[in-house]
Amino acid sequence: MPDQAEKLRKKALQQTSYQAYTIALASPKGGVGRTSICANLALTLHNANQKVCAIDFSFHLGDLALIFQENPPQPLENLLKKNLNIWDILHTTKFKLSLLASSYRNNLSLTPSTTQSILQKIEPLKKHFDFILIDTRACLENYLLPLYRWCDEVMLLTTAQPSAIVGCYAFLKSFPTLPITLLLNSCESKRQEREITDLICQASRELLGKNISNHSPIPQDHRVQEALFHRAPFVSEFPNTKATKAMQVIASELIENKRKFLNNLSPIFYPYKESAQ
Secondary structure (H helix, E strand, O other): OHHHHHHHHHHHHHOOOOOEEEEEEEEEOOOHHHHHHHHHHHHHHHOOOOEEEEEEEEEOOHHHHHHHOOOOOOOHHHHHOOOOOOOHOOOEEOOEEEEEOOOOOOOOOOOHHHHHHHHHOOOHHHOOEEEEEEOOOOOOOHHHHHHHHHHHHHEEEOOOOHHHHHHHHHHHHHHHOEEEEEEEOOOOOHHHHHHHHHHHHHHHHHHHHOOOOOOOOEOOOOOHHHHHHOOOOOOHHOOOOOOHHHHHHHHHHHHHHHHHHHHHHHHHHOHHHHHOO
16 A cells, blocks of 8 residues: 555654564464464553554464454565565554564565565664564474564463473573563463473573573463454453453563663663763
């Protein structure tokens, strides 16, 4: 849609400079709620007055657009296949947050080089958003490594299922140097939260010598599945449900993570700040 692309270009030029906090949502096992969490967390941050872009990097699936009830005309892979620029494909959803969707019909060859080329194309987004959330595929393939390295935080999702926990171990072992945080979905109790997070964090310390922090859990909530059935974000369908309130807590944690992250970077961006005082 040329008109929308032109409006986005003009708006981008008028924006003051942002420094986006970039988050990849990852899980080596499917069925842990990764895409749903990405969509609902993006919308929760947007509702907290943050400028947000959600990106669907789970090629061949295209599920993120379905949750937002959108059908963008240009999928993410057209950055390379049609040599488009980022403003040609950036789509504004009915919720007023930005979306880069992928297509289930995608036949793009997925390699680290392909990922790097896409990242070069989307790099300008970092100066126009507060948060960039990226949904990835359930796999341990190397083509995702450049993306994980591009992000400020890799949010590793799990449930209490043994196969999901084992998948977390495999992910940590495959990508030991990434800035990983842990998020437990469909948590049944405080006791289960402690058991699962302690188990994974302890394994990370003992096997890899790596400390990882964890976000507040998302409780088991039947409203989540009900919203998925209607192809809608649960935070908009059920604003007072337990899972929605958990999303608000996690959004606050991410805003705080970003503040700490930028404070750590401030000597790089403002090298004379301390000496000027």
